[in-house]
Amino acid sequence: MTGFPWQEILAVLGVLIPVVAFVWEFAIVGRKRLGYRIQMDTTPAGLNTEHARAWQRLERKSGERLKHPSFVLVRIENIGSAPINTGDYATPDGDNVGLSVRFRGRTVAGVLVTELSDDNLETFFRKDKWPDSSDEQEEDGHKIGIVKLPKVKLNPDDHYKVLVVLERAGKQEAELAEPEVVGTITKAGDGRISKTRGQTGTPRWAVVLICFLLMVGMTEPFIFGQTLGTGAPLECASGTLVVTGSTAFTPVVEQAAESYQEYCPDARIDTGGMRGSVDGLQRLESEADPEERASTVVFSDGTAGADSPALVPRPKAFMLFSIITNPGTEVHNLSSDDLRRVLRGEVRNWADIGGKDLPVVVVDRESESGTRMTLEERFFESAAQPGENSTDCERPRGDAQGQVLRCRRTSTRAMLDTVAGTPGAIGYSETSAAGERDDVTEVLIDGQAADFRAAEEGAYPYWQTEYAYTYGEPAPESLPAKFLRFLTNQEGADILRHAGHRPCTELRDAVRCRPS
Template identity: 45%
Template structure:
């Protein structure tokens, strides 16, 4: 009996220790190599690092192994960093700067996509930023870094510091240093040194070309028109582009998708479309054949109500009946006893067109009957108070300040406003996943339009590339939207 009890208790204690005390999720790292990379024997031939255009002062090589040495799978969400941060692990080299870096080994080829463009792999001074790599139990990858001194030659450098927090288990997971079990063969080291030398040489050439600016930089002036919903993203992306490419300047006159498309179309007909770019929530009208679309983002919109309305979820049928004027008080849909007031965008707005097409089933909104959005104008027929505003921000400010008001806007612009409640549609919130899988209906493709094909080296073409596959894509994500290429169903973004 005692033995039987012991046979149950001991494994139980072991399991408790392994999964609770020790923690289920563990990310380990090993410094498998940290060595100088200078000539040991003096010869007539220069060393591989001495052949660079700007030789390194005191080059060193570090090989690190990052591994899942816990008991469970590590997911992207297990990395305890802000959701909009792509890097999950930071490696810091005190007193050294990173001049080159390669990922040399993946134990599972499924991890490869995490290191592709946009995955979060980056070098910043003395740090290497590694992406939030999903890893099965026992999986690992290796990172080889070429370094140089920051403060003159030293006999010995401090070891690398690896920072990260992994959530999981009762007491929380963590990152810990593990011991290397095997050494690195000399032939492998020689091959690694050769490969790193190539990487460092390319890096030196890159940093000395174009004064450190990205290779895709363009110069000139770009006039941007169109969607007020996309305006905050466009402005932030333009500022970021200018920081990298100081010879580029931007002007903005964003009054709505419809007005921007009409301006660009006329500029194209007049032969004055060079340096013009228009963003539109959705596709152009059929009578503008000269305008060429480029899908930029999967753009989310949301219905919003004044918080006093007392509602947070509406069915598609309820929304249609409200805009038809058949429901006039929030009490009829489970809210407070408050008259409904509808704040819309002016005709020609891309946001309004998306709302009519995606939510109202293609039915046009009725005309307005109020200027102040609180009372019907004299002589207007009875019914729901309806008014319109000319920008996303104006709609949101009016809904916030008007009891019983409801309107619609781009999701990012509405997020974080204390006086508003975002409406779920048929129980589904405005998220990329919900919309990508057909559950949430209020979305649209954001297009960038030019009159004809811009020159490949023009500022318009360069800025469009920047938005879709460079830092601009990160800015789009930060507003709650998604670059088209990252959708589970990228076909959704294509013009019909």
């Protein structure tokens, strides 16, 4: 057995399986996939005057009663493994229509959104974003009713349902033609929306592939243990690593550390000291113990600057940040100029800029926060903002009567909680964290929502590069070096995407990890 070329065979399998998985995922299936289901397409069998009076009252917007109504329930769903953003729909940027549903031989009498997998999807169906829901054409002597669906941002497994009321038109065929859903997603194979159906079992090919991969995975450590005398994975390192820094990046760090430790059980990663970018950098630079310095990684929203030459930066992710308000302000869009005035305390009441009659309350992060420094860099040319004059965001301290209330919070979660619970409050947060909350409003800046494509094109200003800092260059085989490689090149990159960030390698300017 020792002379059998196990290593060569497993090496070939190690190359072939990722290649097959890559081809399947990106060339055949695609990470971005949009699907639809026709969950109902029915026509009432008859209109019994005694039991079906409600049907008799069905009518068009013009008041004309429907004579031959039918009802169609369409489900649109993200069946891929990556989010579908509004910029992914293959229609012009100025056109808000993402998909169309065509009904041959029928015209559209009414459209109603009946189900949203996430309440945040409701914003895409507001009247200002979805003004014209239907249209009709004529083709080969047949009328075709058309329902126009807006560009909706869908995370994996998100869906929405639309109920359409129709009227037969023109020649009355024995059977109604099946509805046709038309649309294309860019950068996703052929990108066409595909018809899906509920699946009650696992396909046989998937069972076989899973069993094969499990067999290879379970056999490899044993074989390499016998032939090489060790079963340690290539990128594993033992020891203890302390990770600190940005609170906005904490969810990524915690999940990546947990995943790495499951993969490498001899590693111990401490993420309990995430107290802010500047705090982490200062602690690393002032650490006197060489061993502690060598086993510490700091994540920072932005660079440490030229004053810290011993700290070595590595760009890891491109992050978006959002301006957030308490929903009671009824403010959904701010110009850059109005935003500066509000944050400087020059606007005392939201009614002065078109909002509700509520006093403005500014919720800041502490001065060591990378999120705050990014705000000051993007909107105030790095100038410091006024200090706080309130501890609880409800009552002023000392002689601050008559001034705009300002308070500070020490973490992203505390910022979100305070803005959500304080009438008239405005603050700022990492975008993916804000997007998980339905009790705060993400405000458009100059009419632009927080979007990676908009940020790369220079239309959205509130973004930052997330850096990983070490004290000097870590040894290539050390735990800090291998953990940072894991975060960029392995499961860590998927963790970054899932958290709403973008790995630097996916940007056009990947080296600097910023818009080109």
